[in-house]
Amino acid sequence: AQRVTQPEKLLSVFKGAPVELKCNYSYSGSPELFWYVQYSRQRLQLLLRHISRESIKGFTADLNKGETSFHLKKPFAQEEDSAMYYCALTQGGTSYGKLTFGQGTILTVHP
Amino acid sequence: GAVVSQHPSWVICKSGTSVKIECRSLDFQATTMFWYRQFPKQSLMLMATSNEGSKATYEQGVEKDKFLINHASLTLSTLTVTSAHPEDSSFYICSARGPVAGEYEQYFGPGTRLTVT
Numbered sequence: 561a562q563r564v565t566q567p568e569k570l571l572s573v574f575k576g577a578p579v580e581l582k583c584n585y586s587y588s589g590s591p592e593l594f595w596y597v598q599y600s601r602q603r604l605q606l607l608l609r610h611i612s613r614e615s616i617k618g619f620t621a622d623l624n625k626g627e628t629s630f631h632l633k634k635p636f637a638q639e640e641d642s643a644m645y646y647c648a649l650t651q652g653g654t655s656y657g658k659l660t661f662g663q664g665t666i667l668t669v670h671p
Numbered sequence: 672g673a674v675v676s677q678h679p680s681w682v683i684c685k686s687g688t689s690v691k692i693e694c695r696s697l698d699f700q701a702t703t704m705f706w707y708r709q710f711p712k713q714s715l716m717l718m719a720t721s722n723e724g725s726k727a728t729y730e731q732g733v734e735k736d737k738f739l740i741n742h743a744s745l746t747l748s749t750l751t752v753t754s755a756h757p758e759d760s761s762f763y764i765c766s767a768r769g770p771v772a773g774e775y776e777q778y779f780g781p782g783t784r785l786t787v788t
Contacts, residue, residue: 603675604715604764604779630691646714657703657777661714 562587564649566662571639575671581665583621583647586669591649593623593630594659598644607632607645617641637669673771677764677780684755685762692750692781692783695763700745700766706738709762709782715736721748739778 563586573579585591588670595607602655608616610630630647647662674697684690692702694704703722703753706717721727721742729735739751748767753760762784768777 602768603781606776656707658717658720659705659707659715659766660717661778663714 561647561659562651563590564647564662566645566665568624568665569602570666570668572668572670574618575639576636577632579637579641579667579669581667583599583630583632583649583662585630585647586647587649587651589651591651592656593621594648594650595619595621595630595632595647596648596661599647600643602604602619615631637667639669639671642667642669673697673767673769673776674779675701675765675767675778677783679783680781681784682786684752684785686756686787687754689751689753689754690785692752692785693763693764694748694767694769694780696746696769696778699750699771701769702745703749703768704742705766705768705777706740706748706750707764707766709764711762713753714718715764718750752785754785755785759788760785777787 565584593610597605597607598604616650619634623630644666646660646664676695678693686707706718709715717730718733719727719729723742723745726741742748760783764782766777766779
C-alpha cells in the first residue's frame with residue numbers, strides 16, 4: 561500500500577529565509593506526487609504537481625525516485641506562505657485521482 | 672475557476688439520526704467525486720470514490736451501509752451518514768474531478784463539519 565510521510569508537523573522560519581518542507585513516499589509503482597496548500601479558513605487547493613515541473617508562488621518540488629522524496633522548497637519565504645501544506649500521492653490507471661495524503665506540515669513565516 | 676460547494680457547512684445531529692451532505696461542482700462536470708474524512712489535527716483519509724451513474728467504491732475499513740454515497744448527476748454527489756453516532760463526528764470533505772479548460776483537475780469543497788451529540 562502507498563504511504564506518504566511528512567516528518568515535520570510544524571515548521572517556523574523568518575521572512576526571507578529559505579524553507580524546505582519534507583515529503584517521503586512509499587509506493588511500488590510510478591506515482592504522481594502533489595503538494596496541496598490550505599490557507600487559514602480556506603479550502604484545500606493544489607499548489608503544484610511533479611509532472612508539470614513548474615514553479616508556483618516561488619515554490620518548487622523535485623521528485624527524487626532514488627530517495628522516494630518530493631520535498632517542497634522556496635528560497636525566500638514570505639509571510640503569506642504561512643499555511644498548512646499537504647504532500648499527496650495518486651496511483652495511475654483506474655485509481656488515478658484517489659489521493660493519499662501525508663499528515664501535513666504547518667508552516668509559519670514570522671516577520 | 673472551478674468551484675466545488677458543500678452543503679451544509681456544518682451540522683449538529685442527535686445520535687441515531689441520519690445526515691445528508693451534498694457536494695456540487697458549480698461550473699464543470701465532475702465525472703468522479705471523492706469523499707474524504709478528516710479528524711482533528713489529522714490528515715485527510717479517502718473514504719470512497721463515486722463515478723456518475725455507478726456504485727461508489729469504498730476504501731478498506733469504510734462501512735458502505737453506514738456511509739451511503741449517491742452520484743446521481745455529473746454535478747452532484749451526496750454522502751449520507753446513517754444512524755450517526757458520536758464517533759462519526761468529523762470533518763467531511765469532497766473533491767470533484769472533471770475537465771476544466773481541457774485539463775482534468777481535482778477541486779476540493781470547503782468541507783462539512785458534522786457533530787453528533
